[in-house]
Amino acid sequence: MKVKNIHLLLLLACLWGPSFLFIKIAVGEVPPIMLAALRIAIAALILNVLLFIKKERLPLSLDYWKKIVVAGLFAQGIPFVLINWGEQYVDSSLASVLNGLMPLFTIIFAHFMISDERLTNNKIFGVLLGFIGLLVLVMPSLLRGANGSFLGILSITVAAASYGIGLSYIRKHFSNAESFKAPAAQLLSVSVYLLPLAFLIHPEFSIWSVSTAGIGSILVLAIFGTAIAFIVYFKLIEQSSAGYASLVTYIMPIFGVVLGVVFLNEPLTLWVLVGAAFILAGIRQTKKPVVKTEKRFGIQIDTALYSKFR
Numbered sequence: 335m336k337v338k339n340i341h342l343l344l345l346l347a348c349l350w351g352p353s354f355l356f357i358k359i360a361v362g363e364v365p366p367i368m369l370a371a372l373r374i375a376i377a378a379l380i381l382n383v384l385l386f387i388k389k390e391r392l393p394l395s396l397d398y399w400k401k402i403v404v405a406g407l408f409a410q411g412i413p414f415v416l417i418n419w420g421e422q423y424v425d426s427s428l429a430s431v432l433n434g435l436m437p438l439f440t441i442i443f444a445h446f447m448i449s450d451e452r453l454t455n456n457k458i459f460g461v462l463l464g465f466i467g468l469l470v471l472v473m474p475s476l477l478r479g480a481n482g483s484f485l486g487i488l489s490i491t492v493a494a495a496s497y498g499i500g501l502s503y504i505r506k507h508f509s510n511a512e513s514f515k516a517p518a519a520q521l522l523s524v525s526v527y528l529l530p531l532a533f534l535i536h537p538e539f540s541i542w543s544v545s546t547a548g549i550g551s552i553l554v555l556a557i558f559g560t561a562i563a564f565i566v567y568f569k570l571i572e573q574s575s576a577g578y579a580s581l582v583t584y585i586m587p588i589f590g591v592v593l594g595v596v597f598l599n600e601p602l603t604l605w606v607l608v609g610a611a612f613i614l615a616g617i618r619q620t621k622k623p624v625v626k627t628e629k630r631f632g633i634q635i636d637t638a639l640y641s642k643f644r
Contacts (some may be wrong), residue, residue, distance in 0.1 A: 338573070338624035339570065339573055340612055342566055342569060342570045342573070343570060343585070344585070345566055346563060346566045346567055346570060347585035347586055347588075347589060348589070349558050349559055349562060349563040349566060350557070350559060350563055350586050350589075351430065351585065351586045351587075351588070351589025351590055351593070352589055352590075352593055353555055354421065354427070354433070354555075354590045354593075354594070355424040355426050355448075355590070355593040355597060355598065356431045356551040356553070356554050356555050356559065357369070357417065357418055357421050357426065357429070357555065358421050358425075358426035358429075358545055358594070359548065359551045360548050360552055360555065360599060361373060361418050361419075361421050361422055362548070363543075363544050363545060363548040364539075364548060364552065365532070365535070365536050365539065366418035366419040367418070367528070367531065367532045367535060367536070368414055368532040368533075368535075368539055369414075369418045369552065370411070370414035370415045370418055370528060370537050370554075371525070371529045371531070371532035371533075372529075372532075372552050372556065373412070373414065373552060373555045373556045373559075374410055374414060374521050374524050374525050374528060374529075374559055374560070375521075375525040375528075375529050375556075376552070376553070376555045376556035376557070376560075376561075377521050377560035377564070377574060378518065378521035378522045378524070378525045378559070380556070380561040381514060381517065381518035381522075381561055381564065381565075382516050382518050382522055382558065382631065384518075384565075385515065387406075390515065390520050392515060392518065392522075393515075393519075398519075398547070399519070399523070399547040401503075401507045401508070402516070402521050402523050403523045404503060404522055405453045405500055405503050405504050405507070405516070405520050405523065406500075406519075406520035406523045406524040407500075408496050408497075408499045408500030408503060409496075409497060409500025409501060409503075409504060410500070410520060410521060410524050411524045411528055412493065412496040412533060413493035413496045413497050413500070414493075414496070414586040415528075416489045416490065416493035416496065417429060417433070417489070417490055417493045418485075418494055419489050420432075420485075420486040420487070420488075420489035420490035420493065421486070422488075423483050423485060423486030423489075423592055424483055424486035424487055424488065424490065424592060425598070425600040425601070426598060426600065427591040427592075427593075427594030427600050427602070427606065428471065428487070428592070428594075428600075428606055429486075429490050429590065430586060430587045430589070430590020430591060431471065431587045431590065431591065431606060431609060431613060432466075432468070432469070432471065432487060432490040432491055432494060433490065433493070433494055433497075433586070433587075433590075434494075434586065434587045434610070434613045434614065434617065435464055435465075435467075435468060435491060435494040435495075435613060436494040436497040436501075437498075437617055438460065438461045438464040438496060438498075438613075438616055438617065439494055439495045439497065439498025439499075440497070440498040440499075440501045440502055441457050441460070441461060442461060442498065443495075443498045443499050443502040444498075444502040444505065447502045447503065447506055448505060453510040457618055457619075459616075459619050460552070460615075460616040460617065460618070460619030461616060463612050463613075463615050463616030463619055464612065464613050464614070464616030464617065465616075466612045466616075467608075467609040467610065467611070467612030467615075467616060468491065468609070470605055470608050470609035470612060471605060471606065471609035471643045472603050473605060474603075476642065493561065504516065511634040514564050514565055514568045514617060517564040517568070518564075521560070524560070528640035530637060535619060568599075580619060587610055587613075587614070591606070591610070601628040602613055
């Protein structure tokens with residue numbers, strides 16, 4: 335079972351990691367909000383068709399759909415648009431590294447939103463390491479003066495923060511959701527307002543004007559980077575845990591950086607390497623278990639060690 339979970343984890347990284355490469359290709363022809371709308375709408379169609387085939391129905395509760403709309407807005411709607419916009423100004427490899435800040439933002443927001451997800455010393459130290467990494471990544475733009483690259487970095491960082499809010503909200507309200515009903519509902523709810531909004535802002539847009547590479551990128555993002563990725567993600571959580579599934583954040587930046595360098599000839603600078611190292615170290619630090627101690631006879635005893643001798 336453990337080997338199977340490792341395979342699922344690597345598969346998930348393979349699905350999510352290349353997304354930044356395909357976003358970079360597609361956003362050169364498709365406006366950011368239109369790209370997000372098409373990606374989400376196609377993925378929503380796929381997941382809801384699968385639910386129909388499985389003869390499962392989405393809940394009709396008004397309270398459920400209110401929460402779904404909020405979750406979809408922060409977990410898909412806002413971050414997808416901001417990442418697309420940001421990749422107009424930064425390399426796909428840097429975008430993948432910045433997206434690695436997502437679990438650190440999740441830790442911060444979960445502290446305020448979920449009673450049993452409080453900040454620990456390890457988590458605080460990990461968050462600090464992550465934001466040092468962010469500062470390293472931003473430094474070249476700050477030295478040159480605020481420009482498009484800086485705004486791109488800011489946009490993707492805000493997207494990572496939005497993911498943090500969305501995932502904390504989902505963990506609070508949908509931790510016991512059946513299979514992938516919640517993501518199917520979230521994507522459907524975002525499609526309802528994002529697709530009309532995209533065509534309202536860009537009435538001149540025509541899918542027929544997009545190149546084969548652009549259309550292919552949209553389909554890859556929707557089918558593999560969103561719909562199938564969600565199925566694998568929830569399957570991994572079902573067989574292991576949400577914590578184990580979050581280990582994908584270690585692997586995704588590697589895919590993003592390598593693919594950007596190999597296929598788009600993006601430069602691999604020392605700033606990116608050092609920044610990525612700090613961010614990954616920060617994520618690793620937050621995953622360290624807390625050593626619990628208890629007082630017995632006025633002495634602090636390591637409970638893990640104590641249990642071995644009783």
